[in-house]
Amino acid sequence: MTDAETTEAEVSDRTALPVSDAAALSERITENVERVIVGHHDAIEHILIAMLARGHLLLEDVPGVGKTMLARSIAKSVDGSFKRVQFTPDLLPSDVTGVNVFNQQTREFEFQPGPVFANLVLGDEINRAPPKTQSSLLEAMEEQQVTVDGVTRDLPDPFTVVATQNDVEQGRTYDLPVAEIDRFMKKLRLGYPDEAAETDLLGRVAGRHPIESLEPVATVEELRQARATVAGVDVAEPVRNYVSRLAAYTRNHAQLGVSPRGSIALLRAAQARAVLSDRDYVVPDDVQTEAPTVLSHRIVTQSGAQTGGAVVEDALDAVAVE
Structure with missing residues (x-):
């Protein structure tokens, strides 16, 4: 059975980690992410909580404070699939969900899955795309499935959307629909690091960026089991x-x-x-x-x-x- 075929309902209580093990798993992921992200311990915890609680997260802030890097660090800490969608004004819904393509050899249409088919999806600057494209995530975020041309396909389990939002260039962005905002479990602002944290950050990235050497410290199955722990x-x-x-x-x-x-x-x-x-x-x-x-x-x-x-x-x- 593939990740996409596994639903949350199939994760029974007997697969749950003991609470102490789930807490240790969260601490392990947090410490790993902090090798890259400096001065945002609470934000890392908030993202983990959203993932463990079967939710999605919206990061809103000015450019350059580490929103995308934070999401990438979380993704690299868990050995699951990760896809990034750069939202732009010309992005189409099918660019997110996928599209049916006609195969000349088989004379049949074949579904080409979009980047939404991943354990963690980063929607970068989601408010740069028009509402129609933003709304392509509504079904995915609420029901963990995507319907294209009348056919419904399950998304991987676990599935989490971390979206970033640019709140500076208001004239070049679109407001998120209320229905979509309501589907984000959490909304965070990172803010600027303090002087000590920024100095530490500069020391870490002066040579090779630490995210390049970041290794997973948790498996997708452990994350599923931790989610079952939370549900119980x-x-x-x-x-x-x-x-x-x-x-x-x-x-x-x-x-x-x-x-x-x-x-x-x-x-x-x-x-x-x-x-x-x-x-x-x-x-x-x-x-x-x-x-x-x-x-x-x-x-x-x-x-x-x-x-x-x-x-x-x-x-x-x-x-x-x-």
């Missing part, structure tokens, strides 16, 4: 109720609040955070740690009002843990 983390009813009340607060205090998909994403991210903390159960602190990166980008406020991040901060302050 216990979430008590009071914690589930806490997530629901946080979501309800955002709906009552914004033009567009957090969707049920957002609530599910927060719960899954909290499960992954628990595993990274070597626990097999979620506590409210896990929810509170994950809420800003999971919920903020899903909230739409009226023009001139507070940001989505501010609404989430208010929700965390106002909604009591019961």
